[in-house]
Amino acid sequence: MxxxxxxxxxxxxxxxxxxxxxxxxxxxxxxxxxxxxxxxxxxxxxxxxxxxxxxxxxxxxxxxxxxxxxxxxxxxxxxxxxxxxxxxxxxxxxxxxxxxxxxxxxxxxxxxxxxxxxxxxxxxxxxxxxxxxxxxxxxxxxxxxxxxxxxxxxxxxxxxxxxxxxxxxxxxVAIILYWVYNIKFKNVHFLIIYISGFFSSQLIYILVKSLFPYYLPYLDQNIGVGGDKILLAFQVIGLFILFFVDKKQNDYNYRFYLNTFFIGLFIWSSLAPYGHAGFRGALYFMVFFILLFPEIIILVKERKVLKxxxxxxxxxxxxxxxxxxxxxxxxxxxxxxxxxxxxxxxxxxxxxx
Known part of the structure; x- marks a missing residue:
């Protein structure tokens, strides 16, 4: 170490x-x-x-x-x-x-x-x-x-x-990112997406079965774990963003980072019961958290203390x-x-x- x-x-x-x-x-x-x-x-x-x-x-x-x-x-x-x-x-x-x-x-x-x-x-x-x-x-x-x-x-x-x-x-699964860029979610939409992630496991399973049957074995085999501890950390970060961070609606890049974060969190939370399949699918959205996090820090008034x-x-x-x-x-x-x-x-x- x-x-x-x-x-x-x-x-x-x-x-x-x-x-x-x-x-x-x-x-x-x-x-x-x-x-x-x-x-x-x-x-x-x-x-x-x-x-x-x-x-x-x-x-x-x-x-x-x-x-x-x-x-x-x-x-x-x-x-x-x-x-x-x-x-x-x-x-x-x-x-x-x-x-x-x-x-x-x-x-x-x-x-x-x-x-x-x-x-x-x-x-x-x-x-x-x-x-x-x-x-x-x-x-x-x-x-x-x-x-x-x-x-x-x-x-x-x-x-x-x-x-x-x-x-x-x-x-x-990342092909939809191109169109996610122009979506204008409001805070209430992010809240709905966030909460839905806790109750949508069966719905996502059905969608994968219908649209992407090739990937169904990854859910059925329940391979690995869903990264519960780190998922919890991201869920806490999601709560912080929902209630304490301003949403710059006119900044397309920032809006895209937010969209991908909450979509990724939804996929991860929904499919966590099926092992690491949800985590892996969510990665294509969560990766933009690398760019989102600095934007969040900028919006915090006490950023000199926060850094x-x-x-x-x-x-x-x-x-x-x-x-x-x-x-x-x-x-x-x-x-x-x-x-x-x-x-x-x-x-x-x-x-x-």
């Missing part, structure tokens, strides 16, 4: 130096370090052994397993296997994720520091990218597609969704994620942190059968 704390401290120092001097080099240093931390990890992330096994070809009926992967994900796995450099898959996926997140925050965040800390600290973002790799690549492409949502360039937006779909099929509290909150979330990982009965997804070129692969038995 000490290595993670040191990593966070260095990132925070880069961000604070940027905040004081507004020199972009510190922001670039920050994301360069995050990329290296992600790209050269070994056996970090809950699904790392699964991907490593696919690349190495250790599993029985490996062709059948690979054929179930999306085209670009499968191509990257096969290419990494064919050249004998298994780490290449993790390097390329890390680059896509970190670079597109960096570009999106750089172009659209009103506070680089807070957006970056939210990305690193909240477990559904950076830590999640170390595990659900294919989906997070798709998610980062969707996040970047805000550029075309905002500029109303439908063809380029759909192209982004198509590329994201070739990494993970779940990206198809240090936000920094502390983010650090607490970061440590909380590490602690929850240690409590996982199957595998700590984060600790110990290992570097691939300093690790003896012969001792890595979790991918062997």
């Amino acid at each position: 000490i290595l993670y704390i040191l990593f966070y401290f260095i990132i925070f120092c880069f961000l604070i130096n940027y905040n004081r001097s507004f020199k972009l080099k510190y922001f670039n240093y920050c994301y360069s370090l995050v990329f290296l931390f992600s790209a050269f990890r070994f056996d970090v992330g809950y699904d790392f052994p699964l991907y490593y096994g696919w690349i190495k070809g250790d599993y029985k009926f490996i062709e059948d397993q690979l054929n179930r992967l999306e085209f670009l994900s499968r191509s990257l796995v096969v290419f990494s296997h064919d050249i004998g450099f298994y780490q290449l898959f993790f390097i390329i996926t890390s680059f896509i994720i970190i670079y597109l997140t960096y570009r999106s925050i750089k172009e659209y965040s009103s506070d680089y520091v807070i957006s970056t800390l939210v990305f690193l600290s909240f477990p559904i973002f950076f830590f999640n990218s170390l595990s659900i790799i294919r989906q997070y690549v798709a998610l980062s492409i969707v996040f970047y597609s805000f550029k075309y949502i905002r500029s109303r360039v439908l063809f380029k937006f759909l192209s982004c969704i198509f590329i994201a779909f070739l990494f993970h099929k779940s990206a198809i 240090p509290m936000v920094y502390l909150l983010c650090f607490c979330f970061f440590v909380f994620t590490l602690i929850m990982g240690k409590l996982n009965p199957h595998k700590d997804p984060n600790i110990p942190y290992r570097v691939f070129f300093l690790t003896d692969k012969s001792d890595f038995e979790s991918v062997k059968e």
